[in-house]
């Protein structure tokens with residue numbers, strides 16, 4: 380017999396989209412339950428970027444000062460190493476935001492911070508180790524979710540279900556939503572290599588004729604993302620670990636003295652990369668946001684920001700109505716209408732990058748620096764364009780949902 384709970388809004392998934400939506404709705408006085416399948420937020424396969432527009436939001440919420448006390452790095456100018464040359468790509472210092480930098484912070488610190496703040500609202504409840512396995516549907520209206528917990532099954536009935544369960548969303552598949560796939564030619568290998576005090580600072584990545592190594596500074600180690608052709612992991616394994624180690628050193632020579640730390644394939648995880656988007660993000664009683672509505676590739680490091688913006692728009696559009704009762708499918712469509720075009724624009728950019736820049740395969744291009752990059756090198760003012768696109772993005776959302784009195 381399943382345990383039963385009733386609330387106004389239940390959110391599947393405690394990633395950036397789910398925790399931010401939960402925080403904002405609870406702040407508005409809406410009873411909300413967030414269900415996260417893992418026991419903690421401590422997983423290393425997440426990006427670490429908190430963008431100026433998210434920092435602006437933290438300011439609007441009155442959380443910025445406290446937030447910036449968490450260990451983080453402030454990157455004001457993003458550089459890339461392209462075919463051996465270090466080139467500036469984005470200059471955040473002229474952005475019209477309070478924080479003119481990207482904060483690099485492990486995502487578990489961000490999620491722990493926000494969920495801690497959310498628990499100060501009596502209407503916020505977070506259930507960890509609670510995996511949503513199905514939707515509850517009455518007369519074609521979604522009325523809740525069924526979840527599995529270490530203590531047994533749990534049914535949560537709610538006026539609204541928010542699917543924020545990421546790119547392998549059970550919610551979108553159980554809802555029967557149609558998904559459009561945009562082929563991505565790459566996957567990523569994800570691994571750790573120790574960091575030394577004299578290593579170079581955070582960059583956008585090390586690019587070489589279609590290939591890319593990303594290093595995320597996590598204090599005492601580098602979280603490495605190495606782009607490979609989609610489906611190419613078996614071939615890489617067949618070539619052996621020393622060959623992979625050599626490949627990594629050919630991108631970032633300073634890792635030569637420690638790349639042998641990767642001495643077992645169990646230290647190297649394969650992350651599949653996808654770009655897709657739902658045709659409909661909602662039906663009666665249910666809306667999907669973040670990667671659950673539109674899976675993002677790591678290109679540009681913008682997926683977290685987009686997921687957070689979705690959450691803000693959701694709260695802005697729905698919180699007031701949800702305080703007093705259910706919302707109509709027309710209300711839910713407004714979330715998709717508001718967030719779909721920024722998503723299309725960013726995904727379009729990501730598809731372009733994977734077709735022409737980071738393809739996972741060596742390109743025939745013999746130019747050491749692409750023309751666009753040379754323009755950025757020659758004309759510093761142009762670096763404000765990628766800074767705006769990465770740091771703020773199209774249609775940034777501002778907090779204006781109500782606050783419970």
Ligand SMILES: Cc1cc2nc3c(=O)[nH]c(=O)nc-3n(C[C@H](O)[C@H](O)[C@H](O)COP(=O)(O)OP(=O)(O)OC[C@H]3O[C@@H](n4cnc5c(N)ncnc54)[C@H](O)[C@@H]3O)c2cc1C
Nearest residue numbers: 392394395396416426511545669670677680681682683686
């Ligand atoms: C290799 C890789 C690297 C990336 N790096 C970056 C980067 O540096 N910067 C950036 O901005 N973006 C990056 N992205 C994209 C970014 O990770 C996503 O766009 C972003 O995490 C989406 O946030 P979300 O909250 O929608 O989903 P997620 O972050 O995927 O969160 C979903 C949450 O739901 C939980 N969950 C899943 N299923 C269930 C279930 N059935 N029941 C309960 N809980 C469930 C998961 O455990 C997870 O906590 C990267 C993507 C990839 C693939």
